[in-house]
Amino acid sequence: MQAEIYAYKCTACGHLHHPAHFVCVKCGGREFEQVALTGEGTLVTYTRVYNLPEGYMKPFIAFGIVEFPNGLRAAGQMGTDELQLGMRVRAEVGVVKEGVGKDFYGFIFQKAE
Amino acid sequence: MQAEIYAYKCTACGHLHHPAHFVCVKCGGREFEQVALTGEGTLVTYTRVYNLPEGYMKPFIAFGIVEFPNGLRAAGQMGTDELQLGMRVRAEVGVVKEGVGKDFYGFIFQKAE
Amino acid sequence: MRQVGIVGVGHTKFGKAGVPLVEMLSYAAVEAMDDAGIKTGKGHGIDQVFAATMGGGMINRQHGVASALVDTLNLRPAMAESVENGPASGASAVKLAYMAIASGMCDTALVVGGELMRVVSGWEATDFVATMLHPEAEYNYGLTLPALAGMFTRLYMEKYGVTEKDLAMVAVKNHEHAMHNPVAHIQLVPDLYSITEDEDAIIINPHVAEPLHVYDVCPVSDGAAALVLCAMEAGDRFPKKPVRIAGIGQATDTHAVAERAVSTDLLAVRLAAEKAYAMAGISPREIDVAELHDAFVILEIAESEEAGLFPRGEGHLAVRRGDTKVGGKLPINTSGGLKAKGHPLGATGVSQIVELTRQLRGEAGGRQVAGAKNAMAVNFGGFGNNVIATILTTGGPEKYASGNLRI
Amino acid sequence: MRQVGIVGVGHTKFGKAGVPLVEMLSYAAVEAMDDAGIKTGKGHGIDQVFAATMGGGMINRQHGVASALVDTLNLRPAMAESVENGPASGASAVKLAYMAIASGMCDTALVVGGELMRVVSGWEATDFVATMLHPEAEYNYGLTLPALAGMFTRLYMEKYGVTEKDLAMVAVKNHEHAMHNPVAHIQLVPDLYSITEDEDAIIINPHVAEPLHVYDVCPVSDGAAALVLCAMEAGDRFPKKPVRIAGIGQATDTHAVAERAVSTDLLAVRLAAEKAYAMAGISPREIDVAELHDAFVILEIAESEEAGLFPRGEGHLAVRRGDTKVGGKLPINTSGGLKAKGHPLGATGVSQIVELTRQLRGEAGGRQVAGAKNAMAVNFGGFGNNVIATILTTGGPEKYASGNLRI
Numbered sequence A, B: 001m002q003a004e005i006y007a008y009k010c011t012a013c014g015h016l017h018h019p020a021h022f023v024c025v026k027c028g029g030r031e032f033e034q035v036a037l038t039g040e041g042t043l044v045t046y047t048r049v050y051n052l053p054e055g056y057m058k059p060f061i062a063f064g065i066v067e068f069p070n071g072l073r074a075a076g077q078m079g080t081d082e083l084q085l086g087m088r089v090r091a092e093v094g095v096v097k098e099g100v101g102k103d104f105y106g107f108i109f110q111k112a113e
Numbered sequence C, D: 001m002r003q004v005g006i007v008g009v010g011h012t013k014f015g016k017a018g019v020p021l022v023e024m025l026s027y028a029a030v031e032a033m034d035d036a037g038i039k040t041g042k043g044h045g046i047d048q049v050f051a052a053t054m055g056g057g058m059i060n061r062q063h064g065v066a067s068a069l070v071d072t073l074n075l076r077p078a079m080a081e082s083v084e085n086g087p088a089s090g091a092s093a094v095k096l097a098y099m100a101i102a103s104g105m106c107d108t109a110l111v112v113g114g115e116l117m118r119v120v121s122g123w124e125a126t127d128f129v130a131t132m133l134h135p136e137a138e139y140n141y142g143l144t145l146p147a148l149a150g151m152f153t154r155l156y157m158e159k160y161g162v163t164e165k166d167l168a169m170v171a172v173k174n175h176e177h178a179m180h181n182p183v184a185h186i187q188l189v190p191d192l193y194s195i196t197e198d199e200d201a202i203i204i205n206p207h208v209a210e211p212l213h214v215y216d217v218c219p220v221s222d223g224a225a226a227l228v229l230c231a232m233e234a235g236d237r238f239p240k241k242p243v244r245i246a247g248i249g250q251a252t253d254t255h256a257v258a259e260r261a262v263s264t265d266l267l268a269v270r271l272a273a274e275k276a277y278a279m280a281g282i283s284p285r286e287i288d289v290a291e292l293h294d295a296f297v298i299l300e301i302a303e304s305e306e307a308g309l310f311p312r313g314e315g316h317l318a319v320r321r322g323d324t325k326v327g328g329k330l331p332i333n334t335s336g337g338l339k340a341k342g343h344p345l346g347a348t349g350v351s352q353i354v355e356l357t358r359q360l361r362g363e364a365g366g367r368q369v370a371g372a373k374n375a376m377a378v379n380f381g382g383f384g385n386n387v388i389a390t391i392l393t394t395g396g397p398e399k400y401a402s403g404n405l406r407i
């Protein structure tokens, strides 16, 4: 049960990664520290998908890519039906997939107030 | 439900195959006719297996390779507990694996009288 | 380095196969061997076999597909390798066969790509295809290829003024091309007005992943395609003049799509194409016909730009002008493309080369591009994280390097 | 043809990984790159990456593993291919990397093999491995690799007088070797008497597939191994003297084992070894150390004969004499072999080459074969229907062919 999503900060050069890399994209370093990836960001693009893969019992899910103020971009599910390019969203963490005996946590982006 | 097992006879040169090939091992032909593969044969080798793959609810299964009088050899399950190299066996066809909504038929070799 | 050419092509009718995987591959393989005038069975002259499939294991529960193929075709003891690079598995297999011959390790190779997808439900197939996405950052979210394509399409439309009608025009064009390709899966042409502007358009052409509609997405198809490759120096031993593989370029990009610096770029397409042009000594202006990976129609437009065939942001203008139709300036996806011919994952990269070989041989019938001499294929793995560009030509050096032929 | 050498090796501890597949592969990869003195990250100097895995899709639900690996290692835009040849996937990847460099298409390649098997139950793993058998004639019967090995062993014992004790002696020897290999999965030596002649022997060493007992069969392991290959002409740019790949041979046999003309022959091993010797210009008598594919210990004996290292039917006599121990005439499986080091399918073929490279470099510590100059690996796909033999050497021509180095 991972109820937090992280960025991975290179301990050598400070470059941030999401998702985790084995080797730093900037300096080739291999040590990282976890940094909570939270807060508000901007919706870069989105879609509403009607043909879902196995395991989802819903008619559709909306997905989006969000850019955080630290420059990182991450994909996630959208928790709101109001969808517009460039809108402000707030990154929450919730169950994005129900597994057998184990649920998967990830970003669910909500409209920022 | 395939309750019969076949040999595949090259229509060009008559060479027999089991299992089916796309191209004749002898002449390169590509046309085959099905010939029932039945009767008695000789047990070439055998084993009793205790670690069965998923889907078998038995403590062990015995398997063997049998040579038919036409020279073909085929693997199958053994329907007898009396196992000896060179013994005479009779090829029966039965359910060798229970599938979801579909059973698989294959050789179950019995001790010949 | 030895030069390598194509001397045989084979292709099953894409759609629903109704036979097991290896049998389906075999149909394409023997057609290619027949086309190359090579005997199957003993004394066959095939040194090595490459099989390209993504779902042999997961969908068809069979591993070692190439080894099985060698046996059923009676090509033993030929070498055999199974290759997987998602929807670009086919081009990867062609590339590896190219290297095998160029290295001198063998003189001839049989490349067979295929996928048997219609044996599982639609949502299983969608899930299976999604296993090439990033496991934590994408797959676990329920993200799929159509989801990523939808998000990409929205940005591309916003940035370059591409319209939903432009997308539908690509689809209609490719369906028109497929009418002249007997092996294409879909043999009907949708009416542009009915799928875009008609009041019932959203009913016959509903959304799959907004803004993508059904007609912007390729179907799920079974099928196989095959090639016989040989060292060019042995080209005169085959009945048909070899079509030479002049250049191959490959590049990788970030696994997680969100990480890419410019969301509307397909960097791996650009780098792969640049490498292929450099190796071939052929410029984009010299390309006469291209097969681009239109699993989603937006990709045909974006790839036509990244591959340098049209200026950045103007691919859709070329579609509007009719440049990319057969008869136009630079016909794209004369085979019908993935959109109408179908997209059996492992087959696609091989199928693209089959089509271009037929074009360069002048065997493309009602979809022939007159006088085509140079051709390009782009095969797109993952959502563009592993891309291969291949350039074929009828031209070549007068004399080929010798590599101690064994055939 | 350009010559190819090995300049870097990496290897995880085989056993239970506890990390995702691509992360496990990464540990081996960076160890190999460090060993080669190659930087990871920008300016890395790796042109192409080959990943060998059989169950990435079926067991780990991930496709395009090589593309994922390139990204996480920050080797973009290097080319990437995923290769599957069952338990011989590793040697296939080495072979393809060899061809890539020999062809001149690239100068350096990273080869990583690995398998993450201990994430599924034992019967799921057994079923997964069995998917490489013939679908109709074997797999559907519930036949498995141990079943085929049991039937093969019975015939071999009958024909050549091999005893159950001979089999156990191979196992004990390989476990002894593994005690000197820190990356081996199993670090204990069974007592020969206790597992064969003691009255409780059948309890601590029960049958798996008669006549095979638990100690005749390799364990189920996770693990990864990696190599950096380069063109020999660039060998002096790396800190350690390259070990040259002198010969590679590959051959296929019938898919259904029952079809083979002589049931006790491993024809593909014989043909693959013959080809490798011919290419290397090295004879079996010149081999100083070998890694043979002992997934079942009978295979070590049979392969040692088919590869010409001992006369037909006398492999078990060599075991009795102690010839195949470290310190003996021709040490086999100094790493511990699949039996004791473990057998993560896709890793094994790469792991064999890692061990032999260490032997030829003199880096094998307590298991070092003194003065080893030539080495052979046999990697066995399916139940011997696709086999690769590889010969390494410290010797070589004085001068290497030039291929327009780009590094």
Ligand SMILES: [Zn+2]
Binding pocket: A010, A011, A012, A013, A014, A015, A024, A025, A026, A027, A028, A029
């Ligand atoms: Zn850094």
Ligand SMILES: [Zn+2]
Binding pocket: B010, B011, B012, B013, B014, B015, B024, B025, B026, B027, B028, B029
């Ligand atoms: Zn025949």
